[in-house]
Amino acid sequence: MKPQDLRRFLEEEAEKPFSGWDFSYVDERIVEAPLDWSYPSLVLIRLRTQPPPQSLLDMGTGGGEFFSRLAPFPPFTCATEAYPPNFPLASRRLVPLGAQVFPIIEGDPLPFADSQFELVINRHEYYDPAEVARILAPGGEFITQQVGDQNDSDLLALFGVVRDEAFNLETAAPELAAAGLALTTRRECLTVTRIFDAGAVVYYFKALPWEIPDFSVERFFSVLAAIQEKIDEFGYIETIQHRFLIAAKKIN
Numbered sequence: 615m616k617p618q619d620l621r622r623f624l625e626e627e628a629e630k631p632f633s634g635w636d637f638s639y640v641d642e643r644i645v646e647a648p649l650d651w652s653y654p655s656l657v658l659i660r661l662r663t664q665p666p667p668q669s670l671l672d673m674g675t676g677g678g679e680f681f682s683r684l685a686p687f688p689p690f691t692c693a694t695e696a697y698p699p700n701f702p703l704a705s706r707r708l709v710p711l712g713a714q715v716f717p718i719i720e721g722d723p724l725p726f727a728d729s730q731f732e733l734v735i736n737r738h739e740y741y742d743p744a745e746v747a748r749i750l751a752p753g754g755e756f757i758t759q760q761v762g763d764q765n766d767s768d769l770l771a772l773f774g775v776v777r778d779e780a781f782n783l784e785t786a787a788p789e790l791a792a793a794g795l796a797l798t799t800r801r802e803c804l805t806v807t808r809i810f811d812a813g814a815v816v817y818y819f820k821a822l823p824w825e826i827p828d829f830s831v832e833r834f835f836s837v838l839a840a841i842q843e844k845i846d847e848f849g850y851i852e853t854i855q856h857r858f859l860i861a862a863k864k865i866n
Contacts, residue, residue, distance in 0.1 A: 615846075617839065620812070624831045624838055627813035632821040634677020634703045643814040646855050647805035653759040653859065656799075657735050658684060660755065667732035671749070674739025675715070677703035685711045688732075696720045696740075724749055733757070743793035750864040756795060760786065762856035764804065766825070769815075769853035772837050773826050783858040790862050799861035808850045812842035 615623070630639060637644070661667065661684060668688050672681045675693035677700050691713040695701050698717065705715045716725050720740050729751040736746075736758040746756050763781040770776070783802040791797060809815060815838065819829045831838065844851055 615842065620839060620842060621831065621835060623813055624816050624835070627816040628820050628831050630817055630820075632817070634679055634700055636677065636679055637818075637821070640814045640817050643810050644807060644818060645810075646807045649803045649805065649857055651801055651803075651859055653737055653757075654680070654683070656859075656861070657757055660733060660757065661688070667755075669731045669733070669751070671726070671731045671734045672713075673734065673736040673741055675704050675708070676700055678705075678707035678713075678715070680737065681713070682707050682711060687712050690730075692716060692726070692731075694718045694724065729754075736760075743789045743795070746790070747793040747795055747864060750795075752864055752866050754864045755798075755861065756790070756863075757799075757859075757861045759857060759859050762802070762858050764854050764856040766807075766853050767856075769809075769851075770825065772841065773819075773829075773834055775826055782856070783860070786858065787860060790860060794864065794866075795862035796865050797860060797862045799859060802858040803856075805855045806852045807855045808852055809841075809845070810850045811845060812838045815841060 661670070666688065669690040670688045672693040675681045675695050678693065681693055693704060693708055693713055693715045695704050695715065696718050701715065701717045708715055718724065721742070724745050726749045728748055730749050732751050732754045734746055734750060734754070734756045736756070738759065738761050741758065750756060760781070763777050763779065767777065783800055787797055787800055816831060819826050823829065841851060
């Protein structure tokens, strides 16, 4: 692809709309290797196990895309979302299914009473261990899948970004235990993600603006061109996928 054609392609990809937490536009252009577990399966099995929880919270629901697939919900079901553009999307999707949706500010106390939920779930969202413990009922469970600090580290390094804060199973598990939760499941997985064109990289980082400050095609065109050149030669590039899973129970 000629440089002018590549630049035009990348700029067009940068303008593609993104809403909620829907990456379907780059399906089969960015492909993650399977993990050693299925977060949806773990959550769904817990919801359908007798006796089922009567109260449920999804932290960081995005546009409610995943959470809506868990319906029918328990009698008291809530979701939170900190990114303002996602709140109306989540409300339109989840309220008709019987869930209440709450806008929050990351780091603020959650708008729920003590011991209000039998099950709290969280996929790739910030949480405060003390707040999770506070809102869980005695015997209640917390299931979270998180993105670890090594995720995309080799890809980010191409753009001059290096994470300086450790976030992994080793750091997260003790914090939950210190908050009074008994850990029942601890798993961590390093696999790879394959990327098949530089336009998908542009779309990905435009959707995740906190990953690369001031990301733009103009600023990083030479890096993106080098990525596309490598893809042209080998068919794809690979980057690290880092996930960890924790399930925990409030003892009292």
